[in-house]
Amino acid sequence: MLQTKKNTDTVEVSVASERAEAVGGVLIAFFAALMAISQMINGELEEEMMIAHNKVVNYSSWYQSKSIKESLKESELDNLQALLETGIVHEENIGSIQVKIANVEKQIKKYASEKTEILVGSANIPQEEWAQDLDGEMGKIVGINEWEALAEEYDFATKKFDLGMLFFQISIVLGAVCIIIYDNPLLQKTFIICMVVSGIIGILLSVYGYTLAP
Template structure:
């Protein structure tokens, strides 16, 4: 290969390598953000399930109290004259049980899923702000798939850069062209997979 051809090839190859290296850097940056989001989401999901369990415990305690009072009432073990107060308390207990069930449902499924009529749990005084544990799980699954795709794209980008470096080292024109073409193909594949990963979450 003549010096002019060699120089032109090196410039062209260097520019392409720089472009794919830049795309790889952007891809890694986005992948890192999604990785951080996945960690945060995992912690939030665990907190949501703990919140759900605390509501379940409270519901169980209230149900136990209600069941005990009903048993005492049926057995005639209550003090005479307290029936009216006990009945009123039983009604209140039933309301609390229903509220706990609604709160659990909203915590599990999310405010948007249960609908405005079923909003009972507030966050800082605002209703309709609950992101359900199941919603978090679905989002985490999406982030996990995106992370796998970004890992795959990173592999293609790295192979692409290796082929680019090889094409600069080799002296035989035919081999240079083969490695250069391989670099372009792998770089485009890596770019496509990165876009696929990004669009899968966006």
């Protein structure tokens, strides 16, 4: 009688253990699929982040080139004004010098407007102040500040995805341990609960990262 009861208990434990293994296997497949999806989305976000960083570098170089041109024109303006002040220019040439001064001042103002547009973007200044075209079209400039903000948003979103994938990996490891453990349904159940909790955290972090993406 005692032997029969022992055999019955062993069978029940084995059945419970096999059930836990089956649940663990299904959950591993489920969370592995979610992790793969998260990795794919995270990869796309990282590409967009790299594009934004490259745009920041390119537009910063563009801004610096405008600053150099502006500085050269300011030096030219100073030289022309100094030339007039010395009084060595013949009266018949004063008019042409003044015309040059007016043109240089206009160019300096244009460079300043272009720098502002490159820095803050066309969308953040009035249309009448647009000064820089992009491929022949006005009002298409996305400013350095805007690209930097985009890069930061993508960076923050990818970090959340990275955390989410970490929890997916933890849940998969817990599931693997659950399968390895045999004839201990209680411990297997504990690992399954931890696995589900970790997977849910991974899902929440991934969804949060997706909502943060621009």
